[in-house]
Amino acid sequence: MAKQTNFLARTWRDVNELFFVRRRPRWLGIPKEWEQPDEEAFEAMLQRDDFVSLADFPAEERDKHPIIMQDLADLKQYLVPTFYRLSQRSRHYQNLFYMYQWIFVLGAFLTTLFGTLATYNIAGPQEVVPTAAPVVEATAEGTAAAEGTADTSADQNIPGSTRGNSTFWAQTFSIFTAVIGAFTAFFRTLSNRSDPQKRWGNTRRLAEELRMHYYKYLSHQQPYNSPDRLTKLRDTVLKVKEQEYV
Secondary structure, eight states, X not given: OHHHHHHHHHHHHHHHTSXXXXXXXXXXOOOSSOOOOOHHHHHHHHHHTXXXXXXXXXXXXXXXXXXXXXXXXXHHHHTXXXXXXXXXXXXXXHHHHHHHHXXXXXXXXXXXXXXXXXXXXXXXXXXXEEOOOOOOOXXXXXXXXXXXXXXXXXXXXXXXXXXXXXXXXXXXXXXXXXXXXXXXXXXXXXXXXXXXXXXXXXXXXXXXXXXXXXXXXXXXXXXXXXXXXXXXXXXXXXXXXXXXXX
């Protein structure tokens, strides 16, 4: 019993690790726009996403690092909100892309299934109607012919037509096939127009580019090693924003 339980547990774990299952979408969607939380939650987000936050410095030590405190304030005001806005949109488009892929796969499966069932009911078992034996004149030749065909005439059948339930189910499955096909085609059109995969990749790339500039600014690396470093930071953030819709 224990071995069977372990086998089922391993199987369930392996199934959950499959890419198609692991990347299942949130069917209710992920919000596209990011809303900044309260200060405490915001600081927790910074730590969770590997940014430097005030929590990394004890309160009594902060006055000893005025430059770092000012840099963190600049980044928190000008760069970090844009990073989270792009990151949120990236998650939104990622979820949308996976949702469309699930719809396409399920739609193709159901279309094939119902199409097969409709075909089976149209071309399935048919009724047969037995034919009567041919009328033969009562002559010597006719008697011989009748004797030669008597054994086979009783077995002669002609195919009938599909009726009743077969016709009903064939029509029903055909309707299901058409509806699911139209439904899948509709979402295919939406996917082609919105192109969530491209937007997902673009917004994620821009968000990670801002992350790079975050650490460059904090470590005073080029181009943020001059007196106008804050102006350059603002310009960088604006340029990144402009690339979102390119």
